[in-house]
Amino acid sequence: MNDILPDQTPVWQFLENQVKAVLGAYGYSELRMPIVEQTDLFKRSIGEVTDIVEKEMYTFEDRNGDSLTLRPEGTASCVRACEEHGLTFNQVQRLWYMGPMFRHERPQKGRYRQFHQIGVETFGMQGPDIDAELIILTARLWRQLGLEKSVTLHLNTLGSAADRARFKDDLVAYLSAHIEELDSDSQRRLKTNPLRILDSKDQGTQALLDKAPHFHDYIDADSREHFDRLCHLLDQAGVAYEVNARLVRGLDYYGKTVFEWITDELGSQGTVCAGGRYDGLVEQLGGRATPAVGFAMGVERLILLLETLGAVPESVHQKVDVYAMAMGDAAQVEMFRIAEQLRDETELRVQLHCGGGSFKSQMKKADKSGARFGLLMGDDELANGVITLKPLRESSEQRQIALKELAVELTSIYSTE
Numbered sequence: 001m002n003d004i005l006p007d008q009t010p011v012w013q014f015l016e017n018q019v020k021a022v023l024g025a026y027g028y029s030e031l032r033m034p035i036v037e038q039t040d041l042f043k044r045s046i047g048e049v050t051d052i053v054e055k056e057m058y059t060f061e062d063r064n065g066d067s068l069t070l071r072p073e074g075t076a077s078c079v080r081a082c083e084e085h086g087l088t089f090n091q092v093q094r095l096w097y098m099g100p101m102f103r104h105e106r107p108q109k110g111r112y113r114q115f116h117q118i119g120v121e122t123f124g125m126q127g128p129d130i131d132a133e134l135i136i137l138t139a140r141l142w143r144q145l146g147l148e149k150s151v152t153l154h155l156n157t158l159g160s161a162a163d164r165a166r167f168k169d170d171l172v173a174y175l176s177a178h179i180e181e182l183d184s185d186s187q188r189r190l191k192t193n194p195l196r197i198l199d200s201k202d203q204g205t206q207a208l209l210d211k212a213p214h215f216h217d218y219i220d221a222d223s224r225e226h227f228d229r230l231c232h233l234l235d236q237a238g239v240a241y242e243v244n245a246r247l248v249r250g251l252d253y254y255g256k257t258v259f260e261w262i263t264d265e266l267g268s269q270g271t272v273c274a275g276g277r278y279d280g281l282v283e284q285l286g287g288r289a290t291p292a293v294g295f296a297m298g299v300e301r302l303i304l305l306l307e308t309l310g311a312v313p314e315s316v317h318q319k320v321d322v323y324a325m326a327m328g329d330a331a332q333v334e335m336f337r338i339a340e341q342l343r344d345e346t347e348l349r350v351q352l353h354c355g356g357g358s359f360k361s362q363m364k365k366a367d368k369s370g371a372r373f374g375l376l377m378g379d380d381e382l383a384n385g386v387i388t389l390k391p392l393r394e395s396s397e398q399r400q401i402a403l404k405e406l407a408v409e410l411t412s413i414y415s416t417e
């Protein structure tokens, strides 16, 4: 679990603001959910035999003896909240949330125990059009962030629950006959969660899968049509994708569409965004049958990617435009007044020097602040109704400006950048 320090938070804010702007452009609304839920919610939604529920949840008893869990993902909480507040009854929803998730995994680059997701969930729309919208929206975000050349879209359909059951039976029958050729993880999964074997990284297992029954031969007409229409909409929108029949995702609740945006730049933690359709989940959690589709982005991985590519604009680290200094008590009072006035009358970010010190030490702080100009108020300036404007980043000379012209002057300097 990491602290996110002040030199990092500007990058986080940059990413969050870009995401908010894109989601706003598609008419999505924010939902804020609690960080703990009843343990049972995750067991029933994510699935008892998934990695998350078997070994990654932070679960504890509260003072009433209730079993609570720090949320490992947002979809289950979002469905719970929507049901509790009747948000999916006779209406569609397009929602997003952001915040920390908790999984007890082995920490490594791009994998942490407290990490952050930005999640998007939609309810009440059963056609592939909304699947396409979600993917097109993420593609826009990558363009906005300058990541479009560094991520590829992997797309698959998981068919219906019945399709998966038939496929699972045949797959298990085939793999059981070749059990000694499977890696040990896959041998275990053969009994618990055989579909997960499809995304095993083991080469022997992958070679065996080439000869195993193929998932797409089991997909029913409805799912096939849904998938074809989705592909068509993406083609028409100019969003490129790779159909990857072995993409299954780690959670039990997905059916039909699943997708992942993957990058090669981050080593094995390459999935920056993942999602899919989960039409059965709302009903499974006690609501009315409600079609649903969503995805989640891993914020840390996106930030790693932005930094690896040098795609974060330098300006995000700039937090001050003007650094205001004063020598003497009366000058300081006046500087407080001027700083407030500038914040009233301009958009400039004004940092007022606090903590006293010589002129020289104040200038050092001004330099370090990253501001483009320093403002100086001393006894002379005070007596003459002027202020000294000192460039901190360029070689031009300092000069005095009449106080009443300061706001206009600064605004015009900063607007001609």
Ligand code: ATP
Pocket (backbone or CB within 6 Å): 073, 103, 105, 110, 111, 112, 113, 114, 115, 116, 117, 249, 250, 269, 270, 271, 272, 273, 274, 275, 296, 297, 298, 299, 300, 301
């Ligand atoms: P992975 O295959 O990398 O373990 P996942 O399938 O468990 O991912 P999801 O549950 O779908 O991931 O979560 C969506 C996204 O959240 C992932 O694609 C990833 O970007 C991010 N994510 C998941 N687990 C972590 C983690 N422990 N630390 C950082 N980011 C994570």
Ligand code: MG
Pocket (backbone or CB within 6 Å): 051, 250
């Ligand atoms: Mg995982």
